Amino acid sequence: MTSELTNQHEEPIFDVAQIAHVEILSPTPKETIAFYTKMLGMEVVEQVEHQTYLRAYEDNYKYSLIVTEAEEAGLGHVAWRTTSPQALQRRVKALEESGRGTGWANDEYGHGPAYQFTTPDGHKMEILWEVEYYDCHTDKRSKLLSRSQKRPANGVPVRRLDHINLMSSNPAADTDFLVKTLGFKVREQIVDNDYVVGTWNSVSNLVHEIAIMQEPTGVKGKLHHVCYWYGVPQNLYDAADLLKDHDYFIEIPPNKHGVSQAFCMYAYEPGGNRVELFGDAGYLILDPDWKTLTWQMEDVPGNGDAWIGAAFPDSFWTYGTPAPAAVPIKAVAE
Amino acid sequence: MTSELTNQHEEPIFDVAQIAHVEILSPTPKETIAFYTKMLGMEVVEQVEHQTYLRAYEDNYKYSLIVTEAEEAGLGHVAWRTTSPQALQRRVKALEESGRGTGWANDEYGHGPAYQFTTPDGHKMEILWEVEYYDCHTDKRSKLLSRSQKRPANGVPVRRLDHINLMSSNPAADTDFLVKTLGFKVREQIVDNDYVVGTWNSVSNLVHEIAIMQEPTGVKGKLHHVCYWYGVPQNLYDAADLLKDHDYFIEIPPNKHGVSQAFCMYAYEPGGNRVELFGDAGYLILDPDWKTLTWQMEDVPGNGDAWIGAAFPDSFWTYGTPAPAAVPIKAVAE
């Protein structure tokens, strides 16, 4: 390859490292927290007024989930961590130039200064570098060095935050913003002829840290789901069995996705937000020159949604939070 | 954080993307190939004189394994792919400056120009950018877009190459070379007081693409093992069951590692090289500021080697290829 061609190759941006935490809104925070702690083995690390901070036992930072009391369910915000403080500055500059930045937040619990911004659709996000790591008392530590605390004895405990999925009135616009401003790469997408219905995007080797899916009524800024990870496909059956016996609503039972190939399942927590659980994270994208995989919408049912599983119900394509008042929240807490 | 502190933070090098392929040497290539094809479901894509090129069904490139006929078992070479052609140039420059480069190879099957070099211990490596992707006839394609070919019906088929583990007379020196010249990060290590016994190093979110372990007799350039990945822990029991019934030697049965947390097992292929199989890849390192985890050697048995499993046998710490003539090759092909 000549140096001419070499110089024409656009190098990837490696400035964003991972999803750091997610804030969800719940009209029934007590029930939502019971769901995450009793069923999914998460732990409350802090409670401040209307906000509760939770972690999974292999989350590295202090917390990965914030549950905020609000009138309606939905997305609070998503936080991204950069690969370095210099990378934070570069991304902040790009965000400022995009016009979507809203300024710095300097007094957040558990992390340093975060630059806040919104997607074109209005989803709130922030980007940061400094974080506080989780550190527990000696008797809670595991001898397994990569594990931040002992495996919990309650529920079927999730190990770490995995990704987020947002609904958008214009997935192409939101995706474009993530790609251009933050360096996300579109790993898989679903299109209806040329119209972009959904994109799965990552900055890491995961198939996605963030997916964007069409909100079919054009409502903006909705949450599709937050996903936690087990690493073991069989644990999905254990979790589903527990949730079902305790009267939580399972929207889609364990199956193997086509997109991402991950073993997954979906339930609704009592506040109404959809929760996804990953058995494994699917395949990893190690190829630095990965070309986006494109599914035609008509080929998706029974292949793209679930490669091994029944085609997903309509609710998967239509339900998000906040949900219209007419749609009853289907989860009944124990 | 002041810009002074910001500028002091050393940004990671993101130039190496992944392990592209591995070449192993076998005195009994026919039996070695039978092991990989009949037991592990791999496919031969090309055979040229004394070299056979094989792939797993979710390997993206033409092949991931080369089996070369030789007098003794051991490592042929390891190939790395960079994140861009510019990154290749940067790494080649660093390698040239290190004095360990040996020049370009331009006529390799399945990839473009590769710059060749050795580790301090003498292991042969190469680094490249251009690769040929696997493309199969329509009737071999899977509807699952991320899968390069249909799941094979033979053996318990592995999905992709995962990593390599080399034995070295001086793990610290080899590790240092990988870190400084290629941008590898030491994710976990085992030390005996201060002496580095083993390192697990990656450029991706995997805990390691390459491990370096002490060769206890001081012999240089040995191979510890090559690892292929299933993604599903249970498949290790299926593979072990098949291998055992077909008289292959299982050195260490399925267990969950402490280092990496991966579900794994070890067998010897008939040529004598150790083979590792991963059920899952363990935990992923998404934290951009990951601090190396350090195990003291005395704490390792029953914790670091196997978190859930018996302490590894001595052979794990002593056997590598080429093996001394006195050590009989333990695998008997069917």
Add this chain to the structure above:
Amino acid sequence: MTSELTNQHEEPIFDVAQIAHVEILSPTPKETIAFYTKMLGMEVVEQVEHQTYLRAYEDNYKYSLIVTEAEEAGLGHVAWRTTSPQALQRRVKALEESGRGTGWANDEYGHGPAYQFTTPDGHKMEILWEVEYYDCHTDKRSKLLSRSQKRPANGVPVRRLDHINLMSSNPAADTDFLVKTLGFKVREQIVDNDYVVGTWNSVSNLVHEIAIMQEPTGVKGKLHHVCYWYGVPQNLYDAADLLKDHDYFIEIPPNKHGVSQAFCMYAYEPGGNRVELFGDAGYLILDPDWKTLTWQMEDVPGNGDAWIGAAFPDSFWTYGTPAPAAVPIKAVAE
């Protein structure tokens, strides 16, 4: 308990031990056999004219499946083995008295004299005591003493025959016949108010060796499915993945049944007969005084059919073989 009450307790009949083999009919025997051998790892032990005898690698007897060429798919016959030769005589006597016996068959391949009979709905059955055990050449034997031959390296190999499910114009009548004449116990049943829609019946600790389900159009003597067993839930995903990639029709993906609690999935073999695969056999009935569990039909979808899984499609309740000409056989062989 007084001896009066004791004497009133009706002791179970322990005369029938197990399902010994099943004969299915196929209009495309070559494709049917390819399905069972290449995908499910079964082995052909004998081929006589239009009949092929197959076995799974942990079947104790010579074979467990006969594939007979015929114009239409469907059930050939089911064979039961008694607990002793005396038990055979007792059951033959009961069958003769029932008027459903059709006489002895003395020259069958792989077993001794079998007394033939039909269910009220016309399904052909036979009962026997003497069988020929599978015995293989030394090099095919496994060191695992309970395993009759080495684990096959082809497909995702099933381990043994598990059960049969027949469709009937009158499930209550057929069930009654099995209970009174052969000593079957009704373990679980589905009723529509009082009308018996389906029964799951066994003579062993399994929840069922034979199920009887309502044929909704009143056609007699149909086959619903034959089931083979893996023992490991995860293997269902391996089998489904393989079948899907090789273009076989998966009617119902892996799920956990409510009835029996078994992990299961359903596919159609190319001849059109439905095939069930069990990951595990569900719970075992060790209680000697087990009371039949009764599901109301309206409670079944999403609970009885699949406890963890989507409610079964209509085809599960309507499709059986032979299928009406209007219903296309959905399996396309590779």
Add this chain to the structure above:
Amino acid sequence: MTSELTNQHEEPIFDVAQIAHVEILSPTPKETIAFYTKMLGMEVVEQVEHQTYLRAYEDNYKYSLIVTEAEEAGLGHVAWRTTSPQALQRRVKALEESGRGTGWANDEYGHGPAYQFTTPDGHKMEILWEVEYYDCHTDKRSKLLSRSQKRPANGVPVRRLDHINLMSSNPAADTDFLVKTLGFKVREQIVDNDYVVGTWNSVSNLVHEIAIMQEPTGVKGKLHHVCYWYGVPQNLYDAADLLKDHDYFIEIPPNKHGVSQAFCMYAYEPGGNRVELFGDAGYLILDPDWKTLTWQMEDVPGNGDAWIGAAFPDSFWTYGTPAPAAVPIKAVAE
């Protein structure tokens, strides 16, 4: 087969149905109960003076485990349920004739009159027919009809009692007693030339409800282990992971047995008694004419003990309860 030969066939005795419950002794009952409840999800149903009654969530009867406070760990007694009240009378008669009976117990919690007896080695046993079934409040019931109560949210919950393993100064004598007096069948055995080292015996389709193993020092009446069942192999890794993080002693990590083929693991509860956990129950013996499988002791390590797993440690063959004072109890409760 002539009626002469028919009459010579010895018909099996079907009088004993299952293992009903086990009583173990513990010098630290509080810690023992914490182990079973917090780690293994069992529930205390009754506490009377020094006895605590526990159940697993799919045990049909009120309880399956009694923990009795005593100076030393070990076996309290084993209880068997017959297939009918008539069967109870037949077995009591046989036990009386054997001279090993010790009389009726009429006031036991949770079951009717039980006839008590001992094995030649002195292990206490009882046999009964009438039992009290578990019945819970509506809000604890599961919609899954075969499940007696909702899946617990604590620990990695076991589903039901599976079997017991006793150490004996003379395994052949104890086995013979079980066979002749109760109708047990020897399914697998380990011999040292002709000397019987261990037997695996059942009355059901399970490979064993009771195993007898040589106590190497000749001490009588010891307990080797009590086993609970999950039904899913992967759950053993979840249980082992939890136990390890909470500092319980894991004697043998998850592996697949040769004898029985069951996925299993062994730990010590804090009182010192060995606990086995079954992932699945292995293969089932449906063949009514099953011939005992015989392993030579020298072939057992790495094949009979663990088919897929490391050869068992010496402690497996030597440790039982009560343990000699010199042997420290290895479990440290959290």
